[in-house]
Amino acid sequence: MPPTVGVVVFPGTNCEHDVVHALGLLxxxxxxxxxxxxxxxxCDAVVLPGGFAHGDYLRPGAIxxxxxxxxxxxxxxxxxxxxxxxxxxxxxLTEAKLLPGALQKNAGLRFICDVEKLEVVSNRSAASGLMQxxxxxxxxxxxxxxxxxxxxxxxxxxxxxxxxxxxxxxNPNGSVGSIAGISNIRGNVVGMMPHxxxxxxxxxxxxxxRKVLGSFIREILNS
Amino acid sequence: MRYExxxxxxxxxGVSDPEGMTxxxxxxxxxxxxxxxxxxxxxxxxLLNADDENAAADxxxxxxxxxxxxxxLEDFRVRDLLASAxx
Numbered sequence: 061m062p063p064t065v066g067v068v069v070f071p072g073t074n075c076e077h078d079v080v081h082a083l084g085l086l087x088x089x090x091x092x093x094x095x096x097x098x099x100x101x102x103c104d105a106v107v108l109p110g111g112f113a114h115g116d117y118l119r120p121g122a123i124x125x126x127x128x129x130x131x132x133x134x135x136x137x138x139x140x141x142x143x144x145x146x147x148x149x150x151x152x153l154t155e156a157k158l159l160p161g162a163l164q165k166n167a168g169l170r171f172i173c174d175v176e177k178l179e180v181v182s183n184r185s186a187a188s189g190l191m192q193x194x195x196x197x198x199x200x201x202x203x204x205x206x207x208x209x210x211x212x213x214x215x216x217x218x219x220x221x222x223x224x225x226x227x228x229x230x231n232p233n234g235s236v237g238s239i240a241g242i243s244n245i246r247g248n249v250v251g252m253m254p255h256x257x258x259x260x261x262x263x264x265x266x267x268x269x270r271k272v273l274g275s276f277i278r279e280i281l282n283s
Numbered sequence: 284m285r286y287e288x289x290x291x292x293x294x295x296x297g298v299s300d301p302e303g304m305t306x307x308x309x310x311x312x313x314x315x316x317x318x319x320x321x322x323x324x325x326x327x328x329x330l331l332n333a334d335d336e337n338a339a340a341d342x343x344x345x346x347x348x349x350x351x352x353x354x355x356l357e358d359f360r361v362r363d364l365l366a367s368a369x370x
Contacts, residue, residue: 119353155353162355164294169301209298209356234299 063280065090066103068133068149070113070124075146075257079109082257086270088277095127105142105186105280106133108149110202110255120148120163120205121155130156142186142279143249147203150241150251159242159251160218161210167234171204175265177229178240178254185225185243186279187250187272196229197268199254201240206253208235208242221245226252248279285332286339287367292352292359293324327351330367340364 065083067090069076076092083090090107093100100106114123124130137143137158145153153159166172175198180191191197210218215237218224226241233253241252252272259269294300300323307321329346333339343361352359 118351122350122353154355160355162353164298164356165301167299167301169305207299211355234301 061102062089063104064102065280066093066100066106067091068093068095068106068108068129070095070111070127070152072113072115073109073111073148075110075255078255078257079107079146082260082269082273083107083277085260086273086277088280093129095124095129098128098132100129100132100136103136103141104283105144105276106136108133108143108145108152109257110147110149113148113152116148116205119151119155121151121153124152125155134158137244137249140246140248140283142276142283144187144276145249145251146255146257147206147253150253151205153249153251158249159244160214161208161236161242163205163253164207164209165205166203166207166232172206172232173200173202174232175199176201176232176240176254178226179229181224181227182222182243183275184222185247185250185275187241187243187252187256187276188225189278190275191271197271198259198266199256199268199272200258200265201232201254202258203233203253206235207233208237208239208253210236218242225250226254248283284335284339285330285367286336287363287365288329288331288339288343288361289363290327290329290343290347290351290359290361291324292327292347292357293322294356295358298356324357325351336364336366
């Protein structure tokens with residue numbers, strides 16, 4: 061059986077097919093998984109794609125945290141399997157406490173849909189191993205609540221433990237420390253607001269997403 | 284006994300509140316220059332059955348901690364916990 065990535069769909073998720081397509085372009089088999097199932101089956105990694113899980117009711121990710129599938133995702137995270145949350149998926153991972161901090165409304169209160177330059181800060185994570193610290197990549201962002209927020213103690217520990225994966229070059233949303241993506245201490249769980257799956261073909265304006273998803277795939281093949 | 288509780292959730296001091304700042308601009312534009320700050324939040328009204336007021340307060344507090352608020356961003360306050368006749 062070839063390695064398989066589970067792509068989890070909550071009611072309101074809308075980027076799952078883009079993620080399956082992008083991973084497929086890079087040679088990785090991916091399957092869509094329903095949030096109501098309590099098992100992920102034979103998955104070697106999991107992606108929580110973007111969208112508006114459960115309509116973003118209460119707070120983005122707040123309700124998704126209670127879906128049946130979350131226990132299986134937490135088990136995978138604890139087992140060291142690669143877990144990637146993109147945009148709304150990042151919000152779900154913070155609400156589930158798999159990643160520290162929270163995402164709140166953008167400073168300026170605008171929904172931002174744009175291409176942003178990102179600096180790779182750590183290449184220790186499951187989604188950045190093919191890049192060099194200091195490397196600049198461009199990825200699309202598409203969010204209203206992407207303003208990464210945490211207290212000073214948490215930010216200090218993120219820096220100390222090399223958990224900041226990506227920073228915005230021109231912080232568009234007010235994020236603490238210009239943070240665009242972080243990992244857990246171990247590095248296998250990564251959350252990021254930018255959308256790598258939307259930057260895998262020249263025809264859509266860029267291919268830097270291949271570096272992120274390619275890193276994720278390499279991690280799967282190595283783990 | 285049936286109780287009604289209102290839980291107030293507000294952004295913590297120090298967490299930026301762009302929605303509150305935007306509303307403040309509108310309040311000032313409306314002519315109320317004496318207003319210095321607007322904070323946004325949410326109110327939840329819960330109707331529940333419990334043995335007594337303390338038990339009701341415990342349950343509501345647990346729900347507010349675990350679900351209604353995100354401790355990274357928000358503080359909550361259980362207010363107006365009352366025996367309720369309404370349905």
